[in-house]
Amino acid sequence: MTELLYLGAAVLFIFGLKQLSSPRTARKGNMLASVGMLIAVVVTLANMENIGWGPIIAGLAVGGGVGAALALRVKMTAMPELVAAFNGFGGVASALVALAEIERWEALFDNETGVVVALSLAIGSVTFSGSFVAFGKLNGSIPGRPILLPAGQVVNALLAVAIAAVAVWAISADNALAYWIVVGLALVLGVLAVIPIGGADMPVVISLLNSCSGVAAAMAGFVINNSALIIGGALVGAAGFILTVLMGEAMNRTIANVLFSGFGAVTSGPVTTGDKPVKKATADDVAIALAYAENVIVVPGYGLAVAQAQHAVREMATALEERGVNVDYAIHPVAGRMPGHMNVLLAEADVPYDQLLDLDQSNPRFPQTDVVLIIGANDVVNPSARDDETSTIYGMPILEVDLATTVVVVKRSLSPGFAGIDNPLFYQDGTMMFFSDGKAAVESVIAALGNV
Amino acid sequence: MSEVFISGIVVFVLAAFVGLEVISKVPPTLHTPLMSGANAISGITIVGAVIAAGISEGTFAAILGFLAVTAATINVVGGFLVTDRMLEMFKKKPGRG
Numbered sequence: 363m364t365e366l367l368y369l370g371a372a373v374l375f376i377f378g379l380k381q382l383s384s385p386r387t388a389r390k391g392n393m394l395a396s397v398g399m400l401i402a403v404v405v406t407l408a409n410m411e412n413i414g415w416g417p418i419i420a421g422l423a424v425g426g427g428v429g430a431a432l433a434l435r436v437k438m439t440a441m442p443e444l445v446a447a448f449n450g451f452g453g454v455a456s457a458l459v460a461l462a463e464i465e466r467w468e469a470l471f472d473n474e475t476g477v478v479v480a481l482s483l484a485i486g487s488v489t490f491s492g493s494f495v496a497f498g499k500l501n502g503s504i505p506g507r508p509i510l511l512p513a514g515q516v517v518n519a520l521l522a523v524a525i526a527a528v529a530v531w532a533i534s535a536d537n538a539l540a541y542w543i544v545v546g547l548a549l550v551l552g553v554l555a556v557i558p559i560g561g562a563d564m565p566v567v568i569s570l571l572n573s574c575s576g577v578a579a580a581m582a583g584f585v586i587n588n589s590a591l592i593i594g595g596a597l598v599g600a601a602g603f604i605l606t607v608l609m610g611e612a613m614n615r616t617i618a619n620v621l622f623s624g625f626g627a628v629t630s631g632p633v634t635t636g637d638k639p640v641k642k643a644t645a646d647d648v649a650i651a652l653a654y655a656e657n658v659i660v661v662p663g664y665g666l667a668v669a670q671a672q673h674a675v676r677e678m679a680t681a682l683e684e685r686g687v688n689v690d691y692a693i694h695p696v697a698g699r700m701p702g703h704m705n706v707l708l709a710e711a712d713v714p715y716d717q718l719l720d721l722d723q724s725n726p727r728f729p730q731t732d733v734v735l736i737i738g739a740n741d742v743v744n745p746s747a748r749d750d751e752t753s754t755i756y757g758m759p760i761l762e763v764d765l766a767t768t769v770v771v772v773k774r775s776l777s778p779g780f781a782g783i784d785n786p787l788f789y790q791d792g793t794m795m796f797f798s799d800g801k802a803a804v805e806s807v808i809a810a811l812g813n814v
Numbered sequence: 815m816s817e818v819f820i821s822g823i824v825v826f827v828l829a830a831f832v833g834l835e836v837i838s839k840v841p842p843t844l845h846t847p848l849m850s851g852a853n854a855i856s857g858i859t860i861v862g863a864v865i866a867a868g869i870s871e872g873t874f875a876a877i878l879g880f881l882a883v884t885a886a887t888i889n890v891v892g893g894f895l896v897t898d899r900m901l902e903m904f905k906k907k908p909g910r911g
Binding site: 415715 | 815816818819822825826827829830831832833834836837838839840841842843844845846847848849850851852853854855856857858859860861862863864865866867868869870873874875876877878879880881882883884885886887888889890891892893894895896897898899900901902903904905906
């Protein structure tokens with residue numbers, strides 16, 4: 363009976379994930395999955411005999427309180443680091459389950475159980491320390507730039523070999539201490555593996571670690587012979603992996619590339635912006651261009667979220683729509699701090715999701731677009747990625763805004779973006795540069811629209 | 815290998831394929847909530863944590879179990895709540911199809 367109820371929970375997870383893939387049903391999908399989780403926990407509790415309730419109730423209360431407080435208080439802009447932190451907790455939980463089993467059986471496992479114990483420990487611990495380094499890089503407590511250590515890759519490879527060797531020792535000698543050493547080494551490996559990766563690549567790392575925490579849960583499932591853990595863990599492991607590949611594709615980077623290249627460590631020479639002339643615009647110029655346009659596409663970048671300008675942009679769009687202007691938003695897959703993050707930030711500002719166009723939807727539209735308004739985005743609209751084979755970002759999918767009639771770029775200065783390269787878009791004939799903070803710019807345009 | 819272990823592997827592989835299929839077509843607009851929701855599901859390890867915590871009260875294993883339950887519950891409760899908070903904001907424009 364327990365097994366059937368676990369299966370029911372797993373089916374709810376599958377339906378939940380399926381519905382999470384469509385905006386219309388996503389919220390219901392999340393609820394289904396959470397009901398599945400509740401069923402799994404209740405069934406487990408009901409099925410246990412002679413249990414000590416103390417640690418369970420204490421853990422559920424503390425964890426539930428902390429989790430709820432974090433989830434309800436977090437600012438939407440801080441979403442990437444929160445997901446990283448939650449993921450770290452999931453990873454360490456799987457490692458702790460395996461450690462508790464080691465204590466309980468004094469490390470006396472048969473070989474196959476020993477292998478899955480070691481795997482839960484190693485994967486869970488790497489997920490834990492890696493996720494918290496990612497968390498630190500995203501919230502700024504650890505420098506976001508890649509920190510390259512001498513012979514980093516060699517050290518990491520040696521660490522991985524050492525983990526495997528100690529695990530073999532632990533399994534063959536039934537040695538609890540050796541299992542704990544696996545944990546220690548894996549914690550170090552998680553830190554060393556993530557530290558050299560630049561902040562811009564963190565979303566891919568978190569997604570990959572999310573996949574790992576699923577695998578760790580599945581391994582813990584093998585340890586305690588529990589099908590709910592095996593199914594749930596395998597689902598998330600696979601789904602998280604697909605998501606990681608999708609994100610990598612959007613950034614034109616393979617997973618191997620992210621993990622082993624130290625992006626941003628590519629030290630490009632000083633950017634020669636030279637004295638090329640740009641056309642500067644005022645709020646009035648921009649307001650006039652927007653007010654008399656038929657089709658406007660807003661391209662928001664993370665700069666917009668930093669400036670907390672989503673609400674102002676929404677206000678501006680409403681003012682334009684009242685004048686009969688058609689306003690849409692083109693969202694590059696990496697527009698926010700993680701794929702889909704910008705959509706969440708705009709949704710928070712009440713922008714309907716059907717006005718958000720993805721890369722494939724927006725590129726065919728730019729040639730018929732009168733004005734493109736770029737706020738806080740740079741590399742994702744850089745035509746060099748399409749035209750200049752020598753560029754470091756050559757081949758990265760971009761929003762082809764240069765095909766629109768007029769391009770307005772709101773930016774503090776001509777400084778380059780993450781990739782550290784110049785953007786020819788700024789010097790193009792149809793481009794107007796509006797040098798300003800994103801929020802102040804949009805607010806001044808709204809004011810100017812009142813006079814047009 | 816024992817029968818139980820082998821059937822576990824069968825379940826693992828089949829579930830992994832389901833995971834691959836279920837996710838293959840997701841609009842980018844949902845990548846962040848999906849990652850967050852999938853992450854909450856990976857908190858299924860809470861089941862293992864509860865078993866570990868309850869089975870051996872008064873021992874070091876129970877302390878480890880308590881820590882596991884706490885961490886897994888943060889993952890599960892926080893993950894589902896924050897995903898719901900995000901998805902609650904996703905609205906369709908009235909009258910636009």
